[in-house]
Amino acid sequence: MKTTGSLVDTSVWIDFFRGVTPVRAFLNDLILKNRVFICGPIFFELLQGIKSAEERNLLKDGLLSLPYLEITFKIWEGAASLSRDLRAKGVTLPLTDLLIGQLAKANSLEVVSLDPHFDQIPDLIRHKP
Numbered sequence: 001m002k003t004t005g006s007l008v009d010t011s012v013w014i015d016f017f018r019g020v021t022p023v024r025a026f027l028n029d030l031i032l033k034n035r036v037f038i039c040g041p042i043f044f045e046l047l048q049g050i051k052s053a054e055e056r057n058l059l060k061d062g063l064l065s066l067p068y069l070e071i072t073f074k075i076w077e078g079a080a081s082l083s084r085d086l087r088a089k090g091v092t093l094p095l096t097d098l099l100i101g102q103l104a105k106a107n108s109l110e111v112v113s114l115d116p117h118f119d120q121i122p123d124l125i126r127h128k129p
Contacts, residue, residue, distance in 0.1 A: 003125055005035040007069070007104045009113035010045040012129055017059075026129040030112070031066075038066045039103055041096040069103055078102040086120060093117050 008027065015023040030036050043063055050056040079095075079102040086093060093101075094117065101121040104111045110125040111118050118126040 003110040004108045005037050005067075005110075006030055006112045006127070007037050007039060007100060007107075007109045008042070009100060009111060009115055009118070010042050011114040012112050013042070013046055014049075015114070015129075023129045027112075036066050037069050037107070037109060038063050039069045039100065040071055041099050045096065069107060071099055071103060075099065075102050075106055078106065082121065085122075091120050093120060097121075 008030070012023060012027060016027045027036070046059060046063065047056060050059055076099075079098040082102055083093065083095075083098050097115065097117045098121075100111060101118060101124050103109075105121075105124055110127050112127045112129060114128060118124060
C-alpha cells in the first residue's frame with residue numbers, strides 16, 4: 001500500500017522536542033515535504049505533558065499548522081472492531097493507539113512511532129525514525 005503521509009506518534013514528537021538529533025532531522029524532513037498529519041489523541045498526549053502556558057501555546061500553534069484529521073464515527077467503529085479482533089488473539093492495546101492506527105489506515109498514512117504497540121495492528125505501515 002502506498003502511503004500519502006505520516007501520522008507521527010507522541011513518542012516521536014517527544015524526542016523531536018527534546019532535540020534528539022536523528023529524530024529531529026527525520027521529522028524536519030517529513031514536515032518540509034508536507035507529509036505530517038496530526039490528530040486529537042496525539043495532540044492531547046502532547047499538551048497534557050506541557051508545564052508552562054508559553055510552551056503550551058507554542059506547541060499548540062505549531063501542531064495546529066499541520067493538517068488535522070478528525071476521528072469520525074466510522075473511525076471509532078473501526079477501532080472498536082480492531083480492538084475486538086486483537087483481544088480475541090490475546091492482544092490488548094491502549095485506546096489512543098487503536099484510534100491512531102485506525103485513523104492512519106483509513107487515510108492511507110503510515111504511523112511513525114517508537115511504540116511497539118503499532119506492530120500489533122494488522123495492515124498498518126509503521127516506520128521507526
